[in-house]
Amino acid sequence: MKPTIKDIADKAGVSIATVSRVLASKGDSYSKKTGRKVLKIAKEMGYRKNNTAVELVKKKGNVIAVIINATPTNFSTQIIDGIQKQANSLGQHVIILYAGNRSPELQHQAILTALERAISGILLVAIEPDQEDMKLLEGAGTPFCFVSLYLEQNNILAVSSNNRDVAYQATNYLIGHGHKKIGLAGIDQYHTGSQRIDGYRLAMKEHQLDVEDDWIKLGDYSYASGLKLLGDFLSTRVTGIVAASDMVAAGLLNAAQQKGIQLPDQLSIISIDGTVICQIATPALTSVTQDFYTIGVESVNKVMGKKAPLFIPTHITKRSSVAEI
Amino acid sequence: MKPTIKDIADKAGVSIATVSRVLASKGDSYSKKTGRKVLKIAKEMGYRKNNTAVELVKKKGNVIAVIINATPTNFSTQIIDGIQKQANSLGQHVIILYAGNRSPELQHQAILTALERAISGILLVAIEPDQEDMKLLEGAGTPFCFVSLYLEQNNILAVSSNNRDVAYQATNYLIGHGHKKIGLAGIDQYHTGSQRIDGYRLAMKEHQLDVEDDWIKLGDYSYASGLKLLGDFLSTRVTGIVAASDMVAAGLLNAAQQKGIQLPDQLSIISIDGTVICQIATPALTSVTQDFYTIGVESVNKVMGKKAPLFIPTHITKRSSVAEI
C-alpha cells in the first residue's frame, strides 16, 4: 500500500514526528542532515502526503472551493484563472464544484459537498442562492463570498461588477448614439437582472426617455435566449438593444440577420461581458467589458479575509454593432 | 463548534457507534426508534458529516477528480455535464481541478492535488501528460482515465472521439464537395494532432490527392490561432480547410472576411467539435460534431471499472461554410 510517514520513520530510524516536521518544512526544528535523509527516503518510497489526514487534524484545509453553474455564458474561465492565480500565491489549492444548470438541487448538493470537508473558503460564482442555500452557508462557519453577483446585503461578502452601473453605461452609450427606443434583453429575474433594470431605467429617465413595458425581456443569458428574444422585439420598434450577455447578443444578432435586418444600421446591439464571442460575431459586438480576471483575484482576497473591493470597474469596448442614428 | 457524532450520541444517550450506523443508514443494525431519535437530534443540531474523517478511515472516497485545462475551446462544459450526471447516478461526487493553460507545472500540481487525497478515480480531460505526469499517475494506484484524448496505449484507459476518423470524415466531406487542395489548421503537435493528420492524409491518399507540406498548420485550438493561421494559408491556394476546433474555424473565418475573401465560395471551412460557436459564426460552420456529453458519461463508467467504449461516434452537421466546387 501507499507509504505513510510511519514507514519513512522506520526506514530512516527517526520518529514520525520528525518526519512530519521535515515534510512540513517546519523551520529549523530539525537538523539539515536528518532533513536530507528523510526527504531522500520519502522520495525513494514514492511518498505522497495524505491530505485527508492533515485536514482532519488541522480542521482547516488549504483549499478554496469554487461553485459554478453551467451558465450558458463563457466568462467563468477568466474568473477561474484569476481565482487560481491568487489562490496559489496564498498557498491555497482550488477545487471546482459544478452546480449544474441552475438546478436548485445540484446547487444545494454542491454547497453541501463543499461544507462536508475542511475548506478555507467557498466562492460562489454567479450563483443565485435560495433560502436553503443561505441557511446552509451561514450556519457553517466557513467564510464564503459571492462572485459576479451582488445580493445587496452588507454583511455578505461579494465581488462583482456593478450591474446597475453596467446597464447604465450601456444604455447611455446607445442614447449617446442617438437611440431613443432602447430594449434590454436576456436578463434574469433575480438580483443581477433587477440591478441592470435599475441602471437601464435610470439612464432612460435621466434623458427623459420613456420605457415601454415590452422593451424589457427576460431570459437566461444564453445564445438560445437571444435567438428567441429577437422575435419578441419585432413589434416594439426599438432601434437599440442592451444584451445581458455576449451569448444573448450573438443570438439576437444572428436572428436579426436571418430576418434580413441590417446590422447595425437597422438595429444596434451593445453586449455585456466582452468575451471573445464579441469578436467572433459579425459585426463584432460593442460591449461593456467586465474584468473577470480581477473579479476572480479579488474574490479570493475577500474570502481569505483580506480587504478587497466590492465592485470591479468595467469599461466600454467599441466594436461594430452600434450605429449612430 | 460544529457538532460531531459524539455530540449527537451524548444528547441521544446512545454510543457514537450507533449514531454512525444510523447516519450511514446501515441496514437493520439499529431499531427504528433510535434511528428516528438520532436523525431528529442530528437535524436539530445542524449536523454535517465530516467527510474528511470518513475518507481517512475508509481510505477510499466517493469523489471523482476531473482535471481540465483552460483549453481555449469550450467543449468542456458538455463533458462535465455528462461526467456529473453519471457520477451522481453512481453515488460519486465530482470535483474539478484546473490545470491552467497547458502549463506543465500547474498540470503536475493538479494531479498531485488529486492524488493527495482519497479519491475513487481521476479523469483527465484533454490533458496531454508528460513523463512525470504518467509516472505519478501510474504509481498512485488510483484508477485514471483520459478523456477526449487517446494515447494509443492499450493498458491506459481512455474515452474519446476517434480523431483519426474525425479528420478522415472532415477531409472526405470536403473532397466530396469537389475540393482538391485542402488544408488542416490549428492542430497540436501531440497525440490528438498527429491522429488527425493521419486521418487527413489517409483521406487525401485514397483519392490520389497530394498533400503539400504547408497545407498543415499547427496551432493551439484557439480563436487567436485561427485568426493568425489564415494569413499563412494565403499563399497556398487551398480551397478548403479542416479546422481543428470551432474556435480555430471561427478565427479563420473572421480573418478571411476581413481580407475580403468570400465564404464559403472562395474558401470552405469544416470545423471539428460542433459546439454553439458553429451557429454564432457567420456563415454557420459545418462541423464534425463530437458527442461530448456521452464522452463524459462513458469516461465515468470506465474509470469506475465498468465497461465502456473507447471511441464515441461522431457525425457531420451540415451548415453553411462548405461550398460545392
Next chain:
DNA sequence: ATGAAAGCGCTAACAG
C-alpha cells in the same frame, strides 16, 4: 440492537 475499543495518517503540544 448496541457499546467498547482500535485505529485511519497526520500534527502539535510537551518533554527531554
Next chain:
DNA sequence: CTGTTAGCGCTTTCAT
C-alpha cells in the same frame, strides 16, 4: 533537535 503521546471525527470489528 527529537521522541512520546494525545487526539482530529469517523467506521468497524468484536463482544454482549
